[in-house]
Amino acid sequence: MKITLIISLAILTLSANAQSPKFKSKYLNSIDSTSLKQHVYVLASDSLQGRDTGSEGEHKAARYIVNYFKSAGLKPFNDTTYLQNIGLWSWRWDSFQFKLKDKQLIHYEDIVYLSTAPIEPSISSQCIFIGNGNDSITDHLNMKNKIAVALADNLNSWYSLASKTKRDGAIALVMVHQSDSDAFSKLSAQMKAKHNKQSIYRSRPSFSNNLTKAFAISHDCLESLFNNSLETLSGYQTAKAIKQLPQPELTITCPIIIEKANANNVAGYLPGKTKSQETLVISAHYDHVGERYDGICVGADDNASGTAAVIELAKAFAPLKGKLDKNIVFLATSGEEKGLLGAFYFADHPQEHVFNIKANINVDMIGRIDSTHKSNYIYTIGNNHYPEFDSLLHVANNLLTPITIQYDYNKTQGFGNFLRLSDHYAFHRINIPVLGFFSGLHPDYHKPSDTPDKINYREMEQRVRLIFTTAFLATQKTAFNTQDD
Template sequence: MKRKLPGIRPTLPGARPAAMRVPVRVRLWVPLLALAASPAGISAQAGTGAGAATITADDLRFRIGALAHDSMRGRATPSPELDKAARHIARRFEEFGLQPADGDSYLQEYPLTASRAGSPGRQSLEIVGPGGGTIDAADYLPVPGGRGQAAGPLAVVTPGGADPPTGAVAIMRVSSDDMRWGLESVRGILDGGAVAVLLALDVADDYFDGIRRFYARERLSVGMPEELGAPVALVRTHALPEALRAALASGAGTNVWEATVRTHSEFREERAYNTIGWIEGSDPDLRGEFVVFTAHMDHVGVGRPVDGDSIYNGADDDASGTAAIIELAQAFASLETPPRRSLVFMTVSGEERGLLGSAWYAENPLFPLGATVANLNIDMIGRNWRDTVVAIGADESTLGATLRQTLRGHPELGLETIDDPWPEENFYFRSDHYNFARKGVPILFFFTGTHEDYHGPNDEPDRILYDKTARIARLIFHLGQSIADAEERPEWDPAAYRRVVEGGGGS
């Protein structure tokens, strides 16, 4: 996800078009009552000047109910239902008077590739030499992304050792603890002259079977996945000739065996959308800087039935955050005078498949990341405590102090914020703010934790605490307004910047 990706030509925000509209190609009727516009009396119209008062529990109940309706079939990436959600949100942005972020479109399209391991009949490993033969399929597992057939002398390689002879099939011993490192080493070994790479694993049956199940699932990547250009596979050490096992254990090179490696992967091109609208700031000196509000509109789709229910609705994860983004867009659009800095409202796709939509945006921003002063990300704010929200990243920048000041100024919200109480879960890396943080944008991630219905079919709209969700959204409104109106932009804590941006790690 972090490599430079080919993409849409970046577009800088320009003047508001005379007629803001969703282009014909995306202006498709959604044949679902669940995605109708909010009825009169529930949603205030833009221009009322009501601001945070437009964010109501009733509005959120309607919006979450629409996004997490059974007819939306869990909004998987990619799916027709997720596309409907993206277009629905685009229509709301148009109704509120937001400007489309990408020319005349509220939708930022990006390419995806779905890949999976191919037919077992087209995959094999044969070793010629003392004790050699065809390796049993139960002990051999091609790595998705490797393609084709290669043959050559088998050469043992070791970490930090010399490159294999050009034209050799490289084999390297890897433990279960070294799997990630081993896979990351493959590119360098191939660039060093190998025609194929074998990673020899000494692992238990259930571990190897788990990898097989993982590789059998379809995986998504942004753009085209890196083409390995050669076969790459895992082989269990016990299936190798005894003398070869000894050579691997000692790290000794060998020219005794030859290997023929065949792999096969299947690829399918897809696409998905981020929905993005913006409000130009009122200050001529600051409107070229941006506060970005994000939430992910996708969920995990249709899955294993539980008590007869196979639709994983994703009401909390993350229809709650997506609905909050819609409410925030409407609230800011209702102000007679916008804040000084410009505001960007973004619902991304592909979060559940690896933060894909926000990764694409981070490499292909429609608003300069260097001028993006803050990202306020909202993911799962509808369950658990009634008066508490986790603010991840509050200790990384002056945004934490601004948040505390905002809370003191709005006691009517009845909220308190706390630091991440689950650091072992690595939530910092698991939502879309991370792709902004790694690019140097100060972030706050609002989150109220997982629960027994997390990624299950019981994450339904009737389990959301709507009053609490509305109060959190109003807090984010007031916070965003403070950031957008401040004289100075937020500043990183130097140690956090070194860790997150320069070092590539989270808090």
């Protein structure tokens, strides 16, 4: 694009008001901190369980967003439904079964599975005690087709020993912490939270029968297995002594359920005044990371804040239905935390709608004040690639009480390349101009402590008003229609 075109963009944009509505501050009146706070508190409530992709908590959030899109007068994105299934698969654990001779072991109380490899049908084999798993012991034991049981100093570092015993012929490894009686219960709580979540895949998952299988057991369970105390078993340091121990039979079943994931984008659109189908997409992801062993990650800033902004923007734009030069699609995506899956799906499936997407504004984490600021700022992402968007942003900022525009996250590389780390990247990669809004990182990121009480709603209101004004200018006829020479 020529420099002269960039410099004159503001004049061209404002001159287009002969055909388009002129910006008026009254359009901003419905954007207020009270409404934003209400949305954040609902979306980041414990009842939504962290809005994990495809979960019931996320479905509740989707229904909430749909209701507000309807009340704003948005039309379903494909004129049929506000929900766009994003074509994912999921797997989750079914009922674990463990049987020691005639006794049923209780999952999470006696034993816990550490691997991700399903075990179905059951495996049933003798258990062989191998002490601490040193070569001086295992080299003299026959582990072929048996379940190796070992003492360990760290139940989380199981893979190396599990691989070693597998090479020696064992079909699974069972570990017990040799000193810390609380280690099992702590690990079990972590694994229970992990097992209660479904895993999401782009395509139907498959599993090799050859995957390593590892378990942890409690001290009491170990003593039941071998009819000896932990202290006694710790004294067995030779293969000759270990061979005198019983080898009880353990039967294990760890089945999974594979099914299509019910994970959906929520999308509605505000029709413009022309039939060209030129469209601005305003997006924010509404999913989060769900529940962990230490609590529910409610995701107030990430990204109830961005979702609340999109809901408020839909309400604010509602009086302009049929008056703007471009349609506006309001898009709340699923699967962002799994790898921008919902945004990729929307961008890669134009056959599911009629829109000619000219630009994307993405809102991800706009509710907090980071450690380098006190107030009155916003980070923007992508505008270093799209000078026209940057010009629109500054025109918009000058129509309001200006806030400081920060470019720091446009400069990062590698994993810190924030252009690639949120939904705007799905559009950028197919050469659609993007502009991301972001208030910066904080210590509560992806933790249960990212709660609604930590949001600065007055600051958030000013940011949403800037986003509205930038979006308003982006819907003008002249915006994103200039040609390179």
